[in-house]
Amino acid sequence: MTRALWVLAVLLSHWRRHPMQLATLLVGLISATALWSGVQALNQQARASYDRAAATFGGARSATLVGRDGATFPQQLFVDLRRAGWPVSPMLEGRVTIGGRSIRLLGIEPITLPAETTATPEIGRAGVQAFLMPPGQTLLAPETLAELALPEGATPEIAGAGTLPPLRMQRQLVPGVLIVDIGVAQRLLHLPNRISRLAIGKTGGARPPLKAVAGDQLRLVEPEAETDLQRLTDSFHLNLTAFGLLSFLVGLFIVNSAIGLAFEQRRPMLRTLRACGVSSRMLNSVLLLELVSIALVAGLIGLVCGYLIAASLLPDVAASLRGLYGADIPGQLQLKPQWWLAGLAISVFGAVAAATASLVKAARLPLLVAAQPYAWQQAQHRWLRWQGAAALLVFASAVGFLGFGDSLTAGFAVLAALLLGAALALPVILGGVLALGERLTRRPLTTWFWADSRLQLSGLSLALMALLLALAVNVGVGTMVESFSRTFTGWLNGRLASEIYLNAASDAQAGEIKAWLAHRPEVTAVLQSGRADVQIAGLPVELLGFADHDTYRDQWPLLDSSAGAWDRVKTGNAALISEQLSRRLKLSLGDRIQVPLTSGPWSLDVVGIYADYGNPKGQLGVVVDALFQRFPYIPRTRFGLRVMATAVPQLMTDIQQRFGLDGRNLADQATVKAESLRIFNRTFAVTAALNAFTLGVAGVALLTSLLTLSNSRLPQLAPLWAIGITRRRLAAIELLKTMSVALITSLLALPLGLSVAWCLIAVVNVKAFGWRLPFTVFPLQLLQLLGVAMLAALLASLLPIIKLLRMQPARLVKIFADER
């Protein structure tokens, strides 16, 4: 044991003498662990929230009975089933508007609620009385209470339906839902004696077949291991995981580079240790022990950094998930012990994986072979041919996935294969370009420039691969986001055609406002709108009612439409369908869609398809009069006003003063657009942050590679210095070399990045969100990124170059003294 400790002390002494190398190794491991663990923390937090949501009062984790056509069904069926011995509990779900905000309302019946379906045991026992007895309670999560900006005990007014029972906070609840007694829900939703679904308890006992009790009116939905939200948000989490993995790999490139160089520098030491009688087994065991110890320390620091990263990104992730999928995530990070253990494990695994080549070399270290500081580089040259072949194979698999795959996973597989193939091909391409340069030059110094760049290439290739990947992902994601941004802005201009948007507090107030507006000559049109939520084929669908007006006919951005589409919509028998819903339900023009209603299905012909970016729900656009006819109880409080542009500010002031509407209920077009763009930008804030992190880590990888290489470069540079080339000129040549390979890498990253963007837009987005954007190239953005990459390369080169410029001649002379 003492012997092993002594050997460990000797090995560790290397890091004491080379603190920069140790820092490099730690930076690599910390970056890799932090980014990976940070992303995992975000995913874990989101998944825990989905589980909470699913477990709340008979979500997808419990078996349920639902109406055959997805609509509500009579309460009598619940009574019949209970009498027949079915352990069912009724629930009614809908949406209510409080202060202009639309919130999910869930009515439950706590007495019959099966224990396994509830996430709030308090209701099931002591709290039942308070919950049921007047005035009753409205249970909600702290986040929802904060969102409503109301105190506990408040009884908010529901537009057109009376007041809610006093609000009561319940920490276990998922945000974005209000829980009330089912009787209250039936009153507020204007659905007396109706039920949305029946949760089924697990209590056994004989019970008659469902058909015998309920006929064909109900169908059984089995509990699911995976919730709808999980399925919907899989692509987002896959995207996060992909970024985490990419950053992890880039971090490991740094680790590999640092450990590889440390091994080369320690090779004589290892041989001396072996010559002094340290057995190969002990030496390798201690090397592994040293690595694991460093990985554990770095892992702990990485985990703390990962926690901070996750905590800082969580609000944006929550905003993205809410904006894209309507999923609510609490704003406070809660992590399980497994996360910490997994983080340490991934740090150790990463370190061992990155060090495998060096550990194998150490295990096979011949005792008597003369020191070959660059043998590893030469060995890498031999691998280049294999690497080229592997790159071709990976590219071929990308083409295969593109041609034959039809899923989101296949889309990500294309992306992964594209990036991996390019990374593998990079050293081969760079080697070819540098060899060509060497062949085309005649002057000795220029020939040396190309030849030495090739020699340096093997030491730099991993860092350059990291730079290529980070840049390509930046170009890809940047192009996708910019394409999205342009399309979204254009689309928003079409969709937000009214000059003023208004949401009255009640139907009565809406009537007063309309009557008042009729006497305002500057108002050219009052466009009534309305919304209702339904379920079609198990998917949540929003019915959007709009007025039949030239504003929509002229400006609504339709992707495709049948002849006379607007006239047919006006009849109430046809609808426009959002792009994502048409893809999800595989509906095209001329198809018919059935909207389940209590009074029987509403058949609508699909006559137009429109873009509806950023909406997590599918949407059907129908004429508002037809909507109100089928959904008589939905609020009629929303409308847009067409007003002469110059009259907008004065009219807004007048409405505010006369009807007491605040900013939440009254907004001009510019405000709504700005808010929409703000939400849009926040949606991509996480992507942008992870993009920047990845590029930053790639920059560090390049810096560390150059720093570690700079020491081993002296034997190449000293002879040139000796024959009369000044240190200043040598430094300039070194800088030029690094910048040349970085430039070639960056130029290669551009087409690769555009391919990534195309893949994201044409494959991944379509599968993940259901919409396809036009693919646009933004040359200025590409130039900017190229500039950033070159700046990163310049910054990374500067430190080694300054070291060389300031190097004392004695140090260079010593190279000759040490030559053997």
Next chain:
Amino acid sequence: MLTVRHLTKSYRSAQEQVAVLRGVDLDIAAGESVALTGESGSGKSTLLHLIAGLDQADGGEVRLGDTVVTALPDAARAAMRRDRLGLVFQQFNLIPSLSVADNLAFQSRIVGRHDAAWQTELIERLGLALLLKRYPEQLSGGQQQRVAIGRALAAKPLLLLADEPTGNLDEATADEVLGLARDLVARTGCGFLMVTHSARLAATLDRRIHLHSGLIA
């Protein structure tokens, strides 16, 4: 103490098998110092490496005390080097990240035979007292070789093997370093086998043997 019998070793070069040692016999008694000379490529260093267990012989036997070195597996040869041998190289082979003091103590510590009094004596006799906190790169060649000798003798080995220990040193420094090595070897009573090109230095040891074309001449 050291017995070498019929030792053979060959290497495969690009096209052919080259016999480096073709049946070497050698004996060294405890306390005896022997110089091994010969032209470049005569097999001097190979013989030293085989004795040290750094390489494996093709045939013959190396016996150190009662241990047949040539029959030992790799781990046991490492243990034998650690416990019974001291090695000094032309390249010094100090551990660059350890100070002079730590380099000196290194082998005796991993053997578990650290003797503070003997360590102090070595430091004094090798003239290293003022250099203990320095690192190898801050020392001259002669100073580095003195540290290497100190490290090799710190664990009081049975046999000190030195491969051209003065090859990188000027004549005066070489004389000084070898003088110190001889004194310390005499003090410990261990055997001493030194490979050298210098007939002058070889003449200062008890016995000189010459290797020619893989055989003792």
